[in-house]
Amino acid sequence: MTKSIRVKIVLLITVLTILLLSGCSTIPKQTADTQPPLRQFDEVVQIEDGAKGEVQVSDPLEGFNRGVYRFNYYFDKFIFLPIVNVYTFIMPDYAEDRVSNFIDNIYEFTNFTNNLLQLKFKETGITLARFAINTTVGVAGLWDPATSMNIRRQPEDFGQTLGHYGVGNGPYLVLPVLGPSNLRDTTGLVADMVAFNYAYSQVENGWMEDNDIKLIFSAVTAVDKRKRQPFRYHGTGSPFEYDLVRTLYTSMRQVQVEH
């Protein structure tokens, strides 16, 4: 196992430990003068026993998650987005698109392994065909001629694979920098990362052997990913944005797992 993966995993474990140990209260602080509102939850909201409300997601670490959400807001604002802005300022749009395609093509590896693990042979074949076409005709993946031929990407990750075999979400998690996730998907993320690094370390004379290049690749991948994600923390202006994001993330993953 290379050093950088080890560092990443140690970081994740540390974060998870803090998450589990944290006991932030999520109930509003009451005082002696606190009076109940006119419209009370128990009277207004009627949900059958055992059922979940439309925006209720298992979130035992909510207090801490909201804290990480806040951290991400500041991290985005003062570090991540300024870097993304420098990147988009320096790079011509055309070059940015080539970088995005290149990265997507490399990560077809994750789609390939997870389609295979879910025994989706047609999708596995499509992924393989895409990789072959884009690597050759698309000049090392800089272009994406496969999509123009209607051979569409078949995105799958290990979180989805776990879900496919019946693993539940587990508690909702907001990961530092990476954002919304849950225990299952975080596990998936680590597994995909390990598999990816292992596979590329096996490629003979692999360009990933060079640590500098690997570092640059990781950094550019992170910046490119953030660039393509239009979401801005507290960009909706809704006081319930945390709840909305949590619901939409969970719903989106549910739909993805079903495919």
Add this chain to the structure above:
Amino acid sequence: MRKIFLLVLTFLVTCSLVGPAVAKKPYFFPYVNPYEATVMEVPAVYEAKLPEKVPTKVFRIHPFPERKTPDVFWYDQGLECSLVYQKDEAPLIFIIAGTGARYNSPKMIHMQKAFYQAGYHVISISSPTYSSFVINASKSMLPGYLYDDAEDLYRAMGLALDKVKSKIKVTDFYLTGYSLGGIQSAYVSLLDETEKKFNFKRVLLVNPPASLYNSVSRLDKLLDGNIPGGIKNLNVWYQDLLKSFSSLYAEMGYFDLSGDFIYKAYKRRPPREDFLASLVGLSFALSSADMMFTADVMRGGGYITQKNVKMNNSTSLTPYMMVGIRTGFTDYFHEYFYPYFHAKDPDLTEQQLIDQLSLNHIEKYLRSSKKIGLLHNQDDIIMEPGEVDYLHGVFGDRAQIYPTGGHCGNMNHPDVVRFMVNFFDGQEG
């Protein structure tokens, strides 16, 4: 030779004169059902061609600098507005967003681009029902009373202009707004007649409600009336919604939210009207939940949040959100809004307050002021039967009514964009 040349020239001139009139196609909108028109994105061919990027400056204003922002709104640092600017001297148009919408919502961005392309500076103001507006710019912190909303907007517009004055050269001022922002534009224009800060040359109301109470009643019913078993089954309905997305994904083999994708999916399997209606209802319910929660917290609680309770950035707001979604605009009116005004004026009845929240209330001004125009759709779902015709009567030849488009569904349609721009340029549609 000379003769032939003249003949050709005459022919060309005739063509260019007749050409546009012949080429002008009648208005066509791909969705005939008003709910489809309101909800669904249209394919790119039915959208006006607008510049991809426009020079934009985002800035914040603080109309009440001494006001302390509660901890639960820790991320709010003032009311954001935007300026889209021309290099040279140009007219400036203010645009006011619809219910719950911010200065950079998709509809606002479209309008910014359309007016930029037509040569205007554009200042965009979030709706007075938008959470950050309630926190920073609303004097009463109780949005919905049109006279107060107009004063708040007028103050915010003035401060926004002060912020950018040094950057741009302005000839004249114009004003527009869509939906709730449309009816508010009328009241802002009325206020400007006495305040005279801007002396608006022209004002366009886009899809405004005729009566706020009538329109919000209709919106409340869209959610409650179209979910099987009513709003208490919202969670069940939401799971069904996910299932239909999921099967759509399976059927199409891929999924995105572009207009072209949605239109393709629609052609295959048009969604049911009750489903679309409940989507519109849900979207408004989410906006109203934001607005009510914010107003309630700012005013010390008691409606959907407890009185004298402390919330911070780790407080779970989920229960309040669920109560908020289940609290209609009409509940807010009867239980929270009217009591506030009734306390100030014990003689005021609910009906009197309802009557005040309308365009009918300022009909005399709307009839006499030739600078105000109306853009509406005959099938707008927020209007009671007869209300569009009533407004048509009030505005007369200053009204442009399209047969289809639902509620603001056709705002990006090339014909509609052309009408808007021409209206401000002083030409007829």
